[in-house]
Amino acid sequence: xxxxxxxxxxxxxxxxxxxxxxxxxxDFQATTMxxxxxxxxxxxxxxxxxxxxxxATYEQGVEKDKFLINHASLTLSTLTVTxxxxxxxxxxxxxxxxxxxxxxxxxxxxxxxxTVT
Amino acid sequence: xxxxxxxxEALRLQEGESSSLNCSYTVSGLxxxxxxxxxxxxxxxxxxxxxxxxxxxxxxxxxxxxxxxxSFLHITAPKPEDSATYLCAVGQGGSEKLVFxxxxxxxxxx
Numbered sequence: 001x002x003x004x005x006x007x008x009x010x011x012x013x014x015x016x017x018x019x020x021x022x023x024x025x026x027d028f029q030a031t032t033m034x035x036x037x038x039x040x041x042x043x044x045x046x047x048x049x050x051x052x053x054x055x056a057t058y059e060q061g062v063e064k065d066k067f068l069i070n071h072a073s074l075t076l077s078t079l080t081v082t083x084x085x086x087x088x089x090x091x092x093x094x095x096x097x098x099x100x101x102x103x104x105x106x107x108x109x110x111x112x113x114x115t116v117t
Numbered sequence: 118x119x120x121x122x123x124x125x126e127a128l129r130l131q132e133g134e135s136s137s138l139n140c141s142y143t144v145s146g147l148x149x150x151x152x153x154x155x156x157x158x159x160x161x162x163x164x165x166x167x168x169x170x171x172x173x174x175x176x177x178x179x180x181x182x183x184x185x186x187x188s189f190l191h192i193t194a195p196k197p198e199d200s201a202t203y204l205c206a207v208g209q210g211g212s213e214k215l216v217f218x219x220x221x222x223x224x225x226x227x
Contacts, residue, residue, distance in 0.1 A: 002163070032213055043204065043219045044161070093160045097213065104149045104208045106215060108160035 003027050004096050006109035013084055013116055021079045021112045023094030030096035033077040034106060035069060038091045050077045084116045120144075123205050123218035130225050133194045138203055138221050141187040146210025150188050152181050153204040155220070161204055164190075195225045 003026040013019050023033055031052045036044040048058045048069050056069035066088075068080040077096075081088055091113055095106035122141045130136055142150065149168050153161035165174045167183035174181050178199065180191040190203060202222045206215040 004160075006160075034214070043217045046214060049214065091158075095160075103166060104213065104215075105151050105163055105166045107163055108153075111158070111160045113158070 001027055002098050002101075002107040004094065004107050004109040006094055006112050008112060009110060010113040011115070013114070015085055015116055016083055018080055018082045019084055019114060021081075021092055021094075021114075023077045023079070023096070023109055025075045025096045025098075025107075028096075028098040028100060029074040030077075031074060031099050033071060033094055033096045035067075035077075035079050036093045036095065038093060038111075044093065047079075081114065084114070086116045089114055089116045121205055121207055121216050121218035123203075123221045125221060126219065127222045128224070130192075130195055130223070132196055132225055132227050135191070135193045135195070137192070138190040138205075138223070139187060140190070140205030140218055142205075142207045143186075144207045144209050144216070148208035148210045148212075150183055151206045151208070151215060152179075152188070152190055153206065155202045155204055157202075164203075192223070195223075197225045197227050199223065200225045 005024045007022045033050040035047045047062045048056045050056045050069050050071040052071045058064045071077040091111050093111040095108040120143045124139045149166050152164040155161040165181040170185045172183050178193050182189045202220045204220045205218040
């Protein structure tokens with residue numbers, strides 16, 4: 001149980017283009033999903049908290065117009081990196097809470113490796 | 118400010134050599150302490166949640182314990198497949214967010 005998928009697992013795009021990453025909870029409902037960014041040999045950096053049906057809450061320093069988050073259903077959240085630049089290259093990971101469990105652990109997706117050329 | 122500190126940053130063990138990883142934390146209103154395992158190029162895998170001092174949980178060769186200031190992840194007779202980065206995180210009352218430590222890279226040599 002508590003399986004989270006991400007698509008794509010890796011993507012290469014040209015500078016100036018936009019990229020969409022999907023995060024799905026496969027066997028549970030998630031009113032809250034989270035988006036993280038991870039640089040090599042570093043820990044997870046929370047970018048934003050995504051709540052179903054409402055606007056995402058971004059962490060300080062994260063550009064909301066650049067990283068668009070949509071949480072349209074209880075099983076799907078998307079992160080769109082707009083006008084991507086090489087410095088946006090990173091490992092992006094989503095996570096979700098299983099509201100049915102009533103606990104606070106987050107279940108993570110496998111991550112998406114973004115490379116901007 | 119909530120803080121999570123993991124030590125050591127890296128640890129090399131021989132297969133079968135037991136050890137412990139430390140996670141010290143400061144948080145107001147602990148809403149769980151969480152242990153994850155992360156393999157290179159993959160998302161973190163959930164291991165344990167601990168909620169109150171004195172609580173212990175076990176899974177195969179891993180055992181997690183919690184006090185009011187720190188948590189330990191004990192690894193008994195590790196195998197090479199236990200090699201990974203182990204992450205500790207805390208949840209704060211009133212927030213759904215988790216605060217992560219920097220992680221501890223464990224290497225178990227055969």
